[in-house]
Amino acid sequence: MLLNALKKARCSSLIAVVLAMTIISCTDDDTVNKSPRSAAENNEQATLDSIFLYAKEIYFWNEALPEYDEFAPRNYSSSSGEELKNLESALFDITQYPINPETGYPYEYLGPGITSPKYSYIEENSSSSSQLGYLAANKLEGEEEGYGFALTAVGAEDIRMRYVTKGSPAYKKGIRRGDRLLAINGRNLSIKSQADIDFINGAFNTDSFTATITNADNETDDFNLSSSSFEISPIFKDTVIEATNTKIGYLAYYTFSSLTNSQEGLEAAFKKFASANVKDLIIDLRYNGGGYVTTATLLTNLIAPSRLNGKVMFVEHFNETMKNGQATILKNKIYKDGNGNKIPYNGRDLTYYDLDYSAAGNTTRFEKEGTLETVENVYFITTNGTASSSELVINSLKPYMNVTLIGTTSYGKPVGFFGIDIDKYTMYISNFRTLNSKGEGDYFQGFEPDFKSDDDVTHDFGDPKEQSISVAIDLATGNVPGFGRTSRESSFKPINIGKTPQFNGMIEKRINIKK
Structure with a gap:
């Protein structure tokens, strides 16, 4: 989960992201006291304990994890001075226990020789070189x-x-x-x-x-x-493409940034599409690694017709420990709003244990935004950089609309996470998964495109000659596009170069309190 700002203080409080919690590994913190062993000898051991103990209660696949003594988190401690690497090693091993029965590999397996989880990670809050932290704290706020x-x-x-x-x-x-x-x-x-x-x-x-x-x-x-x-403006480009006997709305969207940063631009684009009475939409998410669920919900409601109002868009599912109120580690964790203020609740401060983690309490339904009612077909352009909230929009619309995917296979991230502060680190570990109205959401290997096409970087966003856009236009105008399109005649494999970190995440800011 994204933190709006990252505190450098060792025992800092939560910075205002719903479903992000501050869990500090201080000497009086109950995370260490829960350990079945004696008190930790140093901060590194205490942090390793905390990583494992929180995973045992709030990791989505927590039932697959071994007991404390078997995993022995303190064995990852060393005097090498590379504390963060030791923590990353422990987190990686934790994430490799749950096995996806469809592949026979861990859900968070990235590939041979890769020792980073596909979804979860840990970072040092004060590190200026922490790109994911920078992106989490800045990019999604515009x-x-x-x-x-x-x-x-x-x-x-x-x-x-x-x-x-x-x-x-x-x-x-x-x-x-x-x-x-x-x-x-x-x-x-x-x-x-x-x-x-x-x-x-x-x-x-x-x-x-x-x-x-x-x-x-x-x-x-x-x-x-x-x-x-x-x-930044999170919209690369929005335009109405004039094609044979039809008008096509085109939106290239960079990131699901906060509503403050995204809402005005998205609403203006769809107002333009509504004025043109477009029947076809091209939603270009090729580099969109996700972001706020609230913004993904807005985009979905801008696309969908009002006839879907009240129908299920998606459901967030937490593990059974959290659903059943057994994640007692959350009882002493104070929840704070976006300004860092405590929230009064039943004569005391609201805690994360008070939040509703049931499926019913985390069901999002359609509620039409804007005036665009004429859409018949939605073409999504995807690549391996299409992840999380981007995939959530696609999956939510699939049961109700004619959805076509063009490009290459998406990243495959149907899970979201909490941010957990432990000493000077923040751990992001998968905590919930999303399913659409049909109960579909097993796209851990990504969405396969209906029509394969290169990411044609020789043409600008919105250019009808760009390969993926050209395929969408062919489909919208009744032509049959060629399969396996390529923008290059040579066998040269494109190489991405330069400093271009990307945030992949699904961030929930809304709050639901147990009834």
């Missing part, structure tokens, strides 16, 4: 830092802008997706060697550089670019 663009090489000497964040200095200078980056500080670029790649990556770690870029009109110019903080 702020970003850096150069504001990402790169993909589609040839040894052909490096393109994969995307340019709207609102970034690069975007304001007219740089767009599909533009070709020729040189940095006068050095012509290629990826023929590791040294070439290291040079490009290194440029992103500097405060500024000069980029030589050729745009879609074959115009070449030098741009003096600086790394900075900036306010």
Whole structure:
């Protein structure tokens, strides 16, 4: 779960995200006292205890975990000085116990030799290099830092802008997706060697550089670019595409940021679609790793017709321990609102134990937003970067609307998590999964596309010539698109380069109290 801000103080309180809890491994904290062993010898051991003990109660697959003595969390402690690595190692091993019967591998298995879980992670709160923490605390609130663009090489000497964040200095200078980056500080670029790649990556770690870029009109110019903080628009592009005998609404959406950051832009886009009476929508989520469930719900309600009002959109399911009120570790954990204030409840402060974790109490139903009522077909563009809240929107609409997926297989993350502060760290471990109205939600391996298509980074968002968009237009106009489309004639495998971390998460901000 996302924290709106991360406290550096060792025993800090929760920073205002519903279903994110502060669990501090201090000497008087009940997490350590729950340990069946003697008191921990140091903070690292206490933190390892806490990681395991909280997982035993609130991890979604907690029933698959061994008992404390068998797992022996303190055995992960060492004097190497690499405490975070030790914690990550323990968390990884915890997440490898639950096995997906459909694959025979752990639900959180990423691949051979990879020692990071697919969903869960732990970070040091005070670390300025913690990219997931930075993204969690800033990006989803509408702020970003850096150069504001990402790169993909589609040839040894052909490096393109994969995307340019709207609102970034690069975007304001007219740089767009599909533009070709020729040189940095006068050095012509290629990826023929590791040294070439290291040079490009290194440029992103500097405060500024000069980029030589050729745009879609074959115009070449030098741009003096600086790394900075900036306010983003989460919408890459929205437009109405004029196709044969039809109008198609197109939305390229970057991240499910807070409603404060996303709502105005989304509502304006769908007002435009409603005015054009579009019957087909292309929702481009190729780089959208998720974000706030409240914003995903808004987008779903903007797409869906009012005839679905009152019907189930999705249900969040927690583990049986939490459903049955047996996660007693939450009793002393105070819940605070978005401003860090305690909430009075029955003459005392509201705690996380007071929240309702039942399926009935966590069912979201359709409630139409906007005036768009004419949509007959929804085409989602997906890649491996499409995750969490993006997949939630797709899964929620599938039972009710004609949904078609175009692109490549999505990430596969039907689970969300709580943020748990332990000493100077925050652990994000899978805590709930979502199912649609048909009880469907087993897309742990991702959604397979109905029509495969490359991520064609040589064309901008909304360009009808871009491969995935072209497939959608063909379908909307009654043409049969070719299978296995490719934007490249060569066998060169595209390579993403540069400093482009992505947040993958499904973040719940709403509060439901037990009745």
